[in-house]
Amino acid sequence: MFRRRTILLLTLVLLIVFFITTNYLLITLSIENEIGSKSVEEFIYQKLEELPDHYKLLPSQYNNEIPESFESFKISSNITNKIDIIWKIANSWTNNTKLIDIKSKYVGDILLMLQRGKIIKADIDSRGTQLKLLLTLQGNQEVIFKPKWYDRNKIIDGPVYAGKDRYNSEIVAFYLSVILNKPLCPISIERKLSLKNEILPVATKRLLNTALIENNRSCLYGKCFYCNINDPICDDDNSSLLGAVIINFKANLVNHRSPWQRTYKKGKNALWQEFPDNYCNIVGQKISRKRLYDLIDISLFDFIIQNGDRHHYETLDDTVLWLDNGKGLGNPYKHHIDILAPLYQCCILRKSTLKTLLSLTGGRLTKKLKKMPGINNLITSEHLKAMEDRLLLIFATIEYCKDKNLL
Structure with missing residues (x-):
């Protein structure tokens, strides 16, 4: 029993x-x-819905040293008497922590010289894949001119790297780098010039060889990978052309292929897309910890403006510079989360970067951007809202990393 x-x-x-x-x-x-x-991406959007309020409120507890605007940069009335000095100062700023001294009293002078300085020589800039001009301003300062191809309201459909360069993206990127307390973009501003009256009279022979007349307007098609005689850039009916003028600083840069480069082939993934779980460990064995932090910083910057074309990057004394930002501001209604792959695959972030991002919550990013010179000509309210939304998506990605106990 x-x-x-x-x-x-x-x-x-x-x-x-x-x-x-x-x-x-x-x-x-x-x-x-x-x-x-x-x-x-689904996890990040889930985290976005659950995002704590401190990511959304005006950051009264955070203070940074970023100037509220460029209003404090006084433009000298006697600038023509000190052109050489102005350019010497601008070039003296270049080092591995900054490309511009945002606190300098000469920033306004340099912006004015970029915008109005007399063009004494015009040539082809054959670097890169798109039409650019290499101009020499009075005082022998070289600058790059990227012309306007699209109206600022134009929505670029397709992959994140679709379309031609947007000149306004270069300028807004410069402003954003200042706001993020990472002045690693070359100083840039909008400029209106005339191909007929300012460029062709001082053009080199090789540039003149790409000049033509269409509908009584002066045009150029330049020389680059995508340059084509059937697709020139032209003066408008008032013999003027808008674009971004970017200072061509002098430094010994080293070019690198980005570990998160895309294949640019439909249906073919890169290694970081095929093996996302272990990819950061592979990258970390090939580059320094500092470089990895730099690449994560630039991915946040790229994500905010939606520049998904970072196939290469340049370093100055082992610091990653934020150059070539023309593929941003394409579609304000699309957020390409995979630009953040360096962040969500590595799940590391500088404390200083997080502090700066937190200081821009509650609409403060838009408030700072709206105080930048000529911003209303460069960006729409839709793009400003999209940038605010992407800031929250960055915070959602940080929360995703915290859930993985990696941040």
Whole structure:
């Protein structure tokens, strides 16, 4: 009798253990299947819905040293008497921490010279894939001119790297680098010039060889990978052409292929897309920790403006510079989360970067951008809202990393 009860009791215990174990395995497998079926993007958007309020409120507890605007940069009335000095000062700023001294009293003078300085020579800038001019201003300062191809309201459909360079993206990127307390973009501003009256009279022979007349307007098609005689840039009916003028600073830069480069081939993924879980470890074995932090910083910057064309990058004394930002501001209604791959694959972030980002919550990013010179000509309210939304998506990605116990 005792033996029979013992057997029944053991059987009951085994059944209970079986049911508990089975239930646990079913729940665990269900969770794992749910995780496996969700993309990183879906998790980030889920975190966005759950985002704590401190990511959204005006940052009264955060203070940074970024100037509120350029209003304090006084433009000298006697600038023509000190052109050489102005350019000497501008070039003296270049080092591995900044390309512009944002606190200098000469910033306004330099902006004015970039915008109005007399053009004494015009040539082709054959670097890169798109039409650019290499201009020499009075005082022998070289600058790059990127022309306007699209109206600022134009929405670029397709992949994140679609379309031609947007001149306004270069200027807004410069402003954003200042706001992020990372002045690693070359100083840039909008300029209106005339191909007929300012460029062609001082053009080199090779530039003149690409000049033509269309509908009584002066045009150039330049020389570059995508340059084509059937697709020139032209003066408008008032013999003027808008674009971005960017200072061509002098420094010994080293060019590198980005670890997060795209394949630019439909249906073909890069290694970082094929092996996302272990990719950061692979990258970390090839570059320094500082470089990795730099690449994460620039990915946040690229994400805010939606520049998904960072196939290469340049370094100055081992610091990653924020150059060539013309593919931003393409579509304010699309957020390409994979630009943040360096952040969500590595899940590391400088404390100083996080502090700066937190100082821009509650609409402060827009407030700072709106105080920049000529901003209303460069960006739409839709793009400003999109940049605010992307800032929150960066915070959601940080929360995603925290859930993984990696940040």
